[in-house]
Amino acid sequence: MTHSLLLEIGLEDMPAKVIVPAAEQLKDKVSVHFKDHDMSFDSIQVFNTPRRLAVKIEGLAEGQKDKTESVKGPAKRIALDDEGNWTKAAIGFTRGQQASIDDITFKTIKGEEYVFVEKHIKGLSAEEVIQKLEGVLPSLSFPVSMKWGTHSYRYIRPVHWLTVLLDEKVVDMTLFDVPSGRETRGHRFLGQAVTLDHANDYQARLKEEHVLVDRNERQALIISQIQALCTDNNWKDPLDNKELLEEVTDLVEYPTAFYGSFSDEYLVVPEKVLETAMADHQRYFPVRLDDDQAKFLPYFIAVRNGNAEYIEKVRKGNEKVLSARLADAAFFYDEDRKLSIDDFVNKLSTVSFHEKLGSLYDKQERLTAIAHLLAPYFDMTDEQIGLIERTGMMAKFDLVTQTVNEFTSLQGDIAGIFAAERGEDRQIADALSEQYLPKSTDGRLPETKLGALISAADKLDSLLSFFSVDMIPSGSNDPFALRRQAMGIVRIFKAFNVSVQLDKLINAIAETVISVETKASYMQNTPVVIDFIKDRVDQLLSGEEGLSEDYDVRQAVLESNQTDILALIDHAGVLTYQKKQPGFKAVVESLTRVSNLAEKADDECSISTDLFETQSEKNLYEALLKAEELMSEDLNADQQWQVFAELHPVIDDFFDHTMVMAEDTSVRNNRLALLKRIDDLSSGFARFDRLVIK
Template sequence: MTHTLLLEIGLEDMPAKVIVPATEQLKDKVSTHFRDHDMPFDTIQVFSTPRRLAVKVEGLAEGQKDKTESVKGPAKRIAQDEEGNWTKAAIGFTRGQQASVDDITFQTIKDEEYVFVEKHIKGLSAEEVIQKLDSLLPSLSFPVSMKWGTHSYRYIRPVHWLTVLLDEKVVDMTLFDVSSGRETRGHRFLGQAVTLNHANDYQASLKEEHVLVDRNERQALIISQIRALCIQNNWKDPLDNKELLEEVTDLVEYPTAFYGSFSEDYLSVPENVLETAMADHQRYFPVRQDDDKSEFLPYFIAVRNGNEEHIEQVRKGNEKVLSARLADASFFYDEDKKLSIDDFVSKLSTVSFHEKLGTLYDKQERLTAIAHLLAPYFDMTDEQVGLIERAGMIAKFDLVTQTVNEFTSLQGEIAGIFAAERGEDRQVADALSEQYLPKSTDGRLPETKLGALLSASDKLDSLLSFFSVDMIPSGSNDPFALRRQAMGIVRIFKAFNVSVQLDELINAIAETVISVETKAAYMQNTPVVIDFIKDRVDQLLSSEEGLSDDYDVRKAVLESDQTDILALIDHAGALADQKAKAGFKATVESLTRVSNLAGKAGDEASLSTDLFDTQSEKTLYEALLKAEELLADDLSADQQWQVFAEIHPVIDAFFDHTMVMAEDPAVRNNRLALLKRIDDLSSGFARFDRLVIK
């Protein structure tokens, strides 16, 4: 016979963004708990609303199976004295295993006999295993947590009830001094407390009290309601805003979609501002006409946490709130229209970017200098190059507008809108709107070269600037989102095929800095910055390039002397492709052997052909010169691999016929210098000694 377990944690309303991760944690932890305790089950399902996290386990075994374990004790020579009597060690061992000396058997392990007893372990019941969950539930982790009352413990929100049912029986547990029971709670305003007779009654009983605990069911209802409103009014489906849909789903327990309106006068405000005011600030879905023009309409769709009762009053209340928000937006936008871009730029020199890094105007100057240095690698037209100075030197002007002060998420977008309205070149306006992209690790990338250049330059400046004042992320601490910005650089360089050696680029950037101290800091931190960016390349190789399981390949490439992001990605792909091919193992073994011996050569080791006295070292030297010549050309990663694959037989012949560690120090050092030169060449591709070969 199997059982059904229901476990529900009832809390104060949680932030929407934590609910899905929390339910995933709960599911993983409960699943792992039962597996670790040898308790089979059929299915596990999670439920959630803003006020609850729940898990339902079906087909749960009645309990653990009894088992017998063979327990090892002391060696026989310790367990018995010379007359064969049991010693205190043997007696103590058996007593500790709830056995007697009569139960002792002997087994030989590595030529030594040891005492063993068979220990019978009675399996725990399902209820006993479930009770052990009380130490697991407090371990759910959240981005933020809080304390309440006089308690010392912390959780996402105060816990008000705990429901734990194994079929129809309450399992005794406690969570933060809250004892388990069979009672759960319905909708805060529309429902009542519910006493569950059986774990299987959970969903149906709460639905009667206006709570849809199945998140998928709740979201499907929201989607159907919104689509019905759109069909009824000939509006375009606004559900492409997946992020808003996910958030709204976790804001309600019983959804009812409705629509409201606002004054057409507000349509003069840029659509980005209107959308932000509605979606980001009020969690409303903006509405557009369902035709080719998709014109923005003076309506919105909202989702109420409740039923249709008094919906007209709810509509009017939401319209009133939105109207006040849009009135503010319209006022700020109209006030900003009175000033020119140059008026805003003049204010930047009075606004601090960071107390250690100067003003926003200083930031603009630095990123513009970087943009000029990076431009040749973006394959830009002369016209685009000519726009760099203007785009860079007005890049941050919208940060001092009242509109962005009110709607901070629109930084960049407002710059693009205002620039277009004030007659700036369209390419400049587009670049300004894209300068912060991507805004997340996997966010949308800039589409224009000028926008990509501006974004990469801005992010490079942030990295170099903050590293120069020793504000380097550590652990989870990254207040200036430098990891995200470094990932943005990596993705932009990959998307726009930007091939540049980072060490050379940073050196060039350092030369544009006036301050001697800052220049020195840039130079000193170059290796640290490059390693920081390489960590993001590693992340990209794992998540986007399909190399999550090829740890050795990523390590070999990222620990190489190569600092070109594009080359690092290409080299990793080439090595991963070659791993299963013939000749890979032999090539890697040869170059690894070279690397191991090259480390014995001093930094000042010099190579002289006059000291060659075997044909094999002469042949290897000639092969090296040919490889250096080939690799000096613009070869693909696969072609570069082929160069190393072709030199490996020559390396093997060298080792077969030449004693590297010769007695003559001059000859020995010369041969080591030859190997070091090969190792230096291969290290520009990968550290072959880091590869795992079978």
């Protein structure tokens, strides 16, 4: 016979963004708990609302199966004395296992006999295993947590009830001094407390009390309600804003969608500002006409946490709140329109970027210099190159506008809007609006070359600047989002096919810095910055490039001497492909053997052809010269691999006919120098000795 288990944690309203991760974490921890305790179940379903995290398990076993374990004790020579009597060690061991000396048997392990007893372990009941969850539930982790009352423990929000039902029976346990029971709670305003007779009654009984605990059901209802409103009014479906839809789903327990309006006098404010005021600040869906122009309309769609009763009052209340928000937006926008871009730029020198890194104007100067250095690698037209100076030297002007001060998420967007309104080149306006992209690890990338260039230059400046003043992220601490910015550089370089050696680029950037101290710090931190960026390349290879299981390939390319992001990605792709080819093992074995011996060579060593004694080392030297010549050309990753593939039989012949560690010191060092030069060449592609071959 199997059972159904309901476990629900009732809390004060949680932030929307933590609900789904917390519910999945609860599901995972409960699943692992039962698996660790050898308790099988058929399925586990997760439920959540702003006020609850719950799991429902079907087909839970009655309990653990009884089992017998063979427990090892002391060696026989220790368990018996010279007269064949049991020693204290043997007697103590059996007592510890709730057995007697009559239960002892002997087994031979690696030539020596040991004491063993067969220990019968009675399985725990389902209820007993469930009670052990008492130690699991407090272990859920959250981005933020809080204390309440006089308690010392912390959780995402105060816990108010705990429902634990095994079929119809309450399983006794507590969470933060809150005892378990069979009672759950309905909607805060529309529902009542619910006493459950059986775990299987959970979903249906709460629906009666205006709580939809199935998140998918809640979201489906929101979607259908919004689509119905749009169909009735000839509005464009606004549900392409997936992030807002997800958030709204986790803000309500019983959704009812409705629409409201605002004065069309606010339509003079840029649409991006209106959208932000509605979506980001009020969690409303902006409305557009369902035609080719998708005209922005003075309406909004909102989702109420409740039913349709008194919906008119709710509508008017929401309209009043939005009207005040839009009035503020219109005021700040009108005030900003009185100033020119140059007026804003002049203010930047008085605003600190960071106390150790100068003003926002200084930031602009640095990123502009970097943008000029990067431009050749973006394959830009002369026209685009001519726009770099103006774009860079006005990049941060919107940070001192009142509009951005009120709507901080619009930095960059406002720069693009204001630039377009004030007659700047359209390419400049687009680039300014794209300068902060991507805004997340996997966020949208810039679409224009000028935008990508300014974004990459800005991010490179931030990395080099903060590293130069020893503000390097450690652990989870990353207050300036440098990991995200480094990932942005990697993704932009990949998307725009930017091939540049980072060490040479950073050296060139350092030369643009006036301060001798800062220049020295840039140079000193170059290896650290490159390793930091390579960590993001590793992240991209593991995720986007699908190499999460190919740790050896990632390690081989990332530990190489290569600092070109694009080359690192290409080399990883070639190695992943070649691993499946028949000749891969032979090439890797040859180059690994070279690498192992090259470690014995002096750092400062040179090759003398006069010291060659065998034809095989002469052949290898000639093959090396040819390989170096080929590698100096603009070869793609596949062609570079082929260079090493053609070199490997010559390497094998060398090892077959030449004793590297010759007695003559000069000859030995000359041969090691030859191998080191080959290793230096191959290390620009990958560390072949890191590859796992079978």
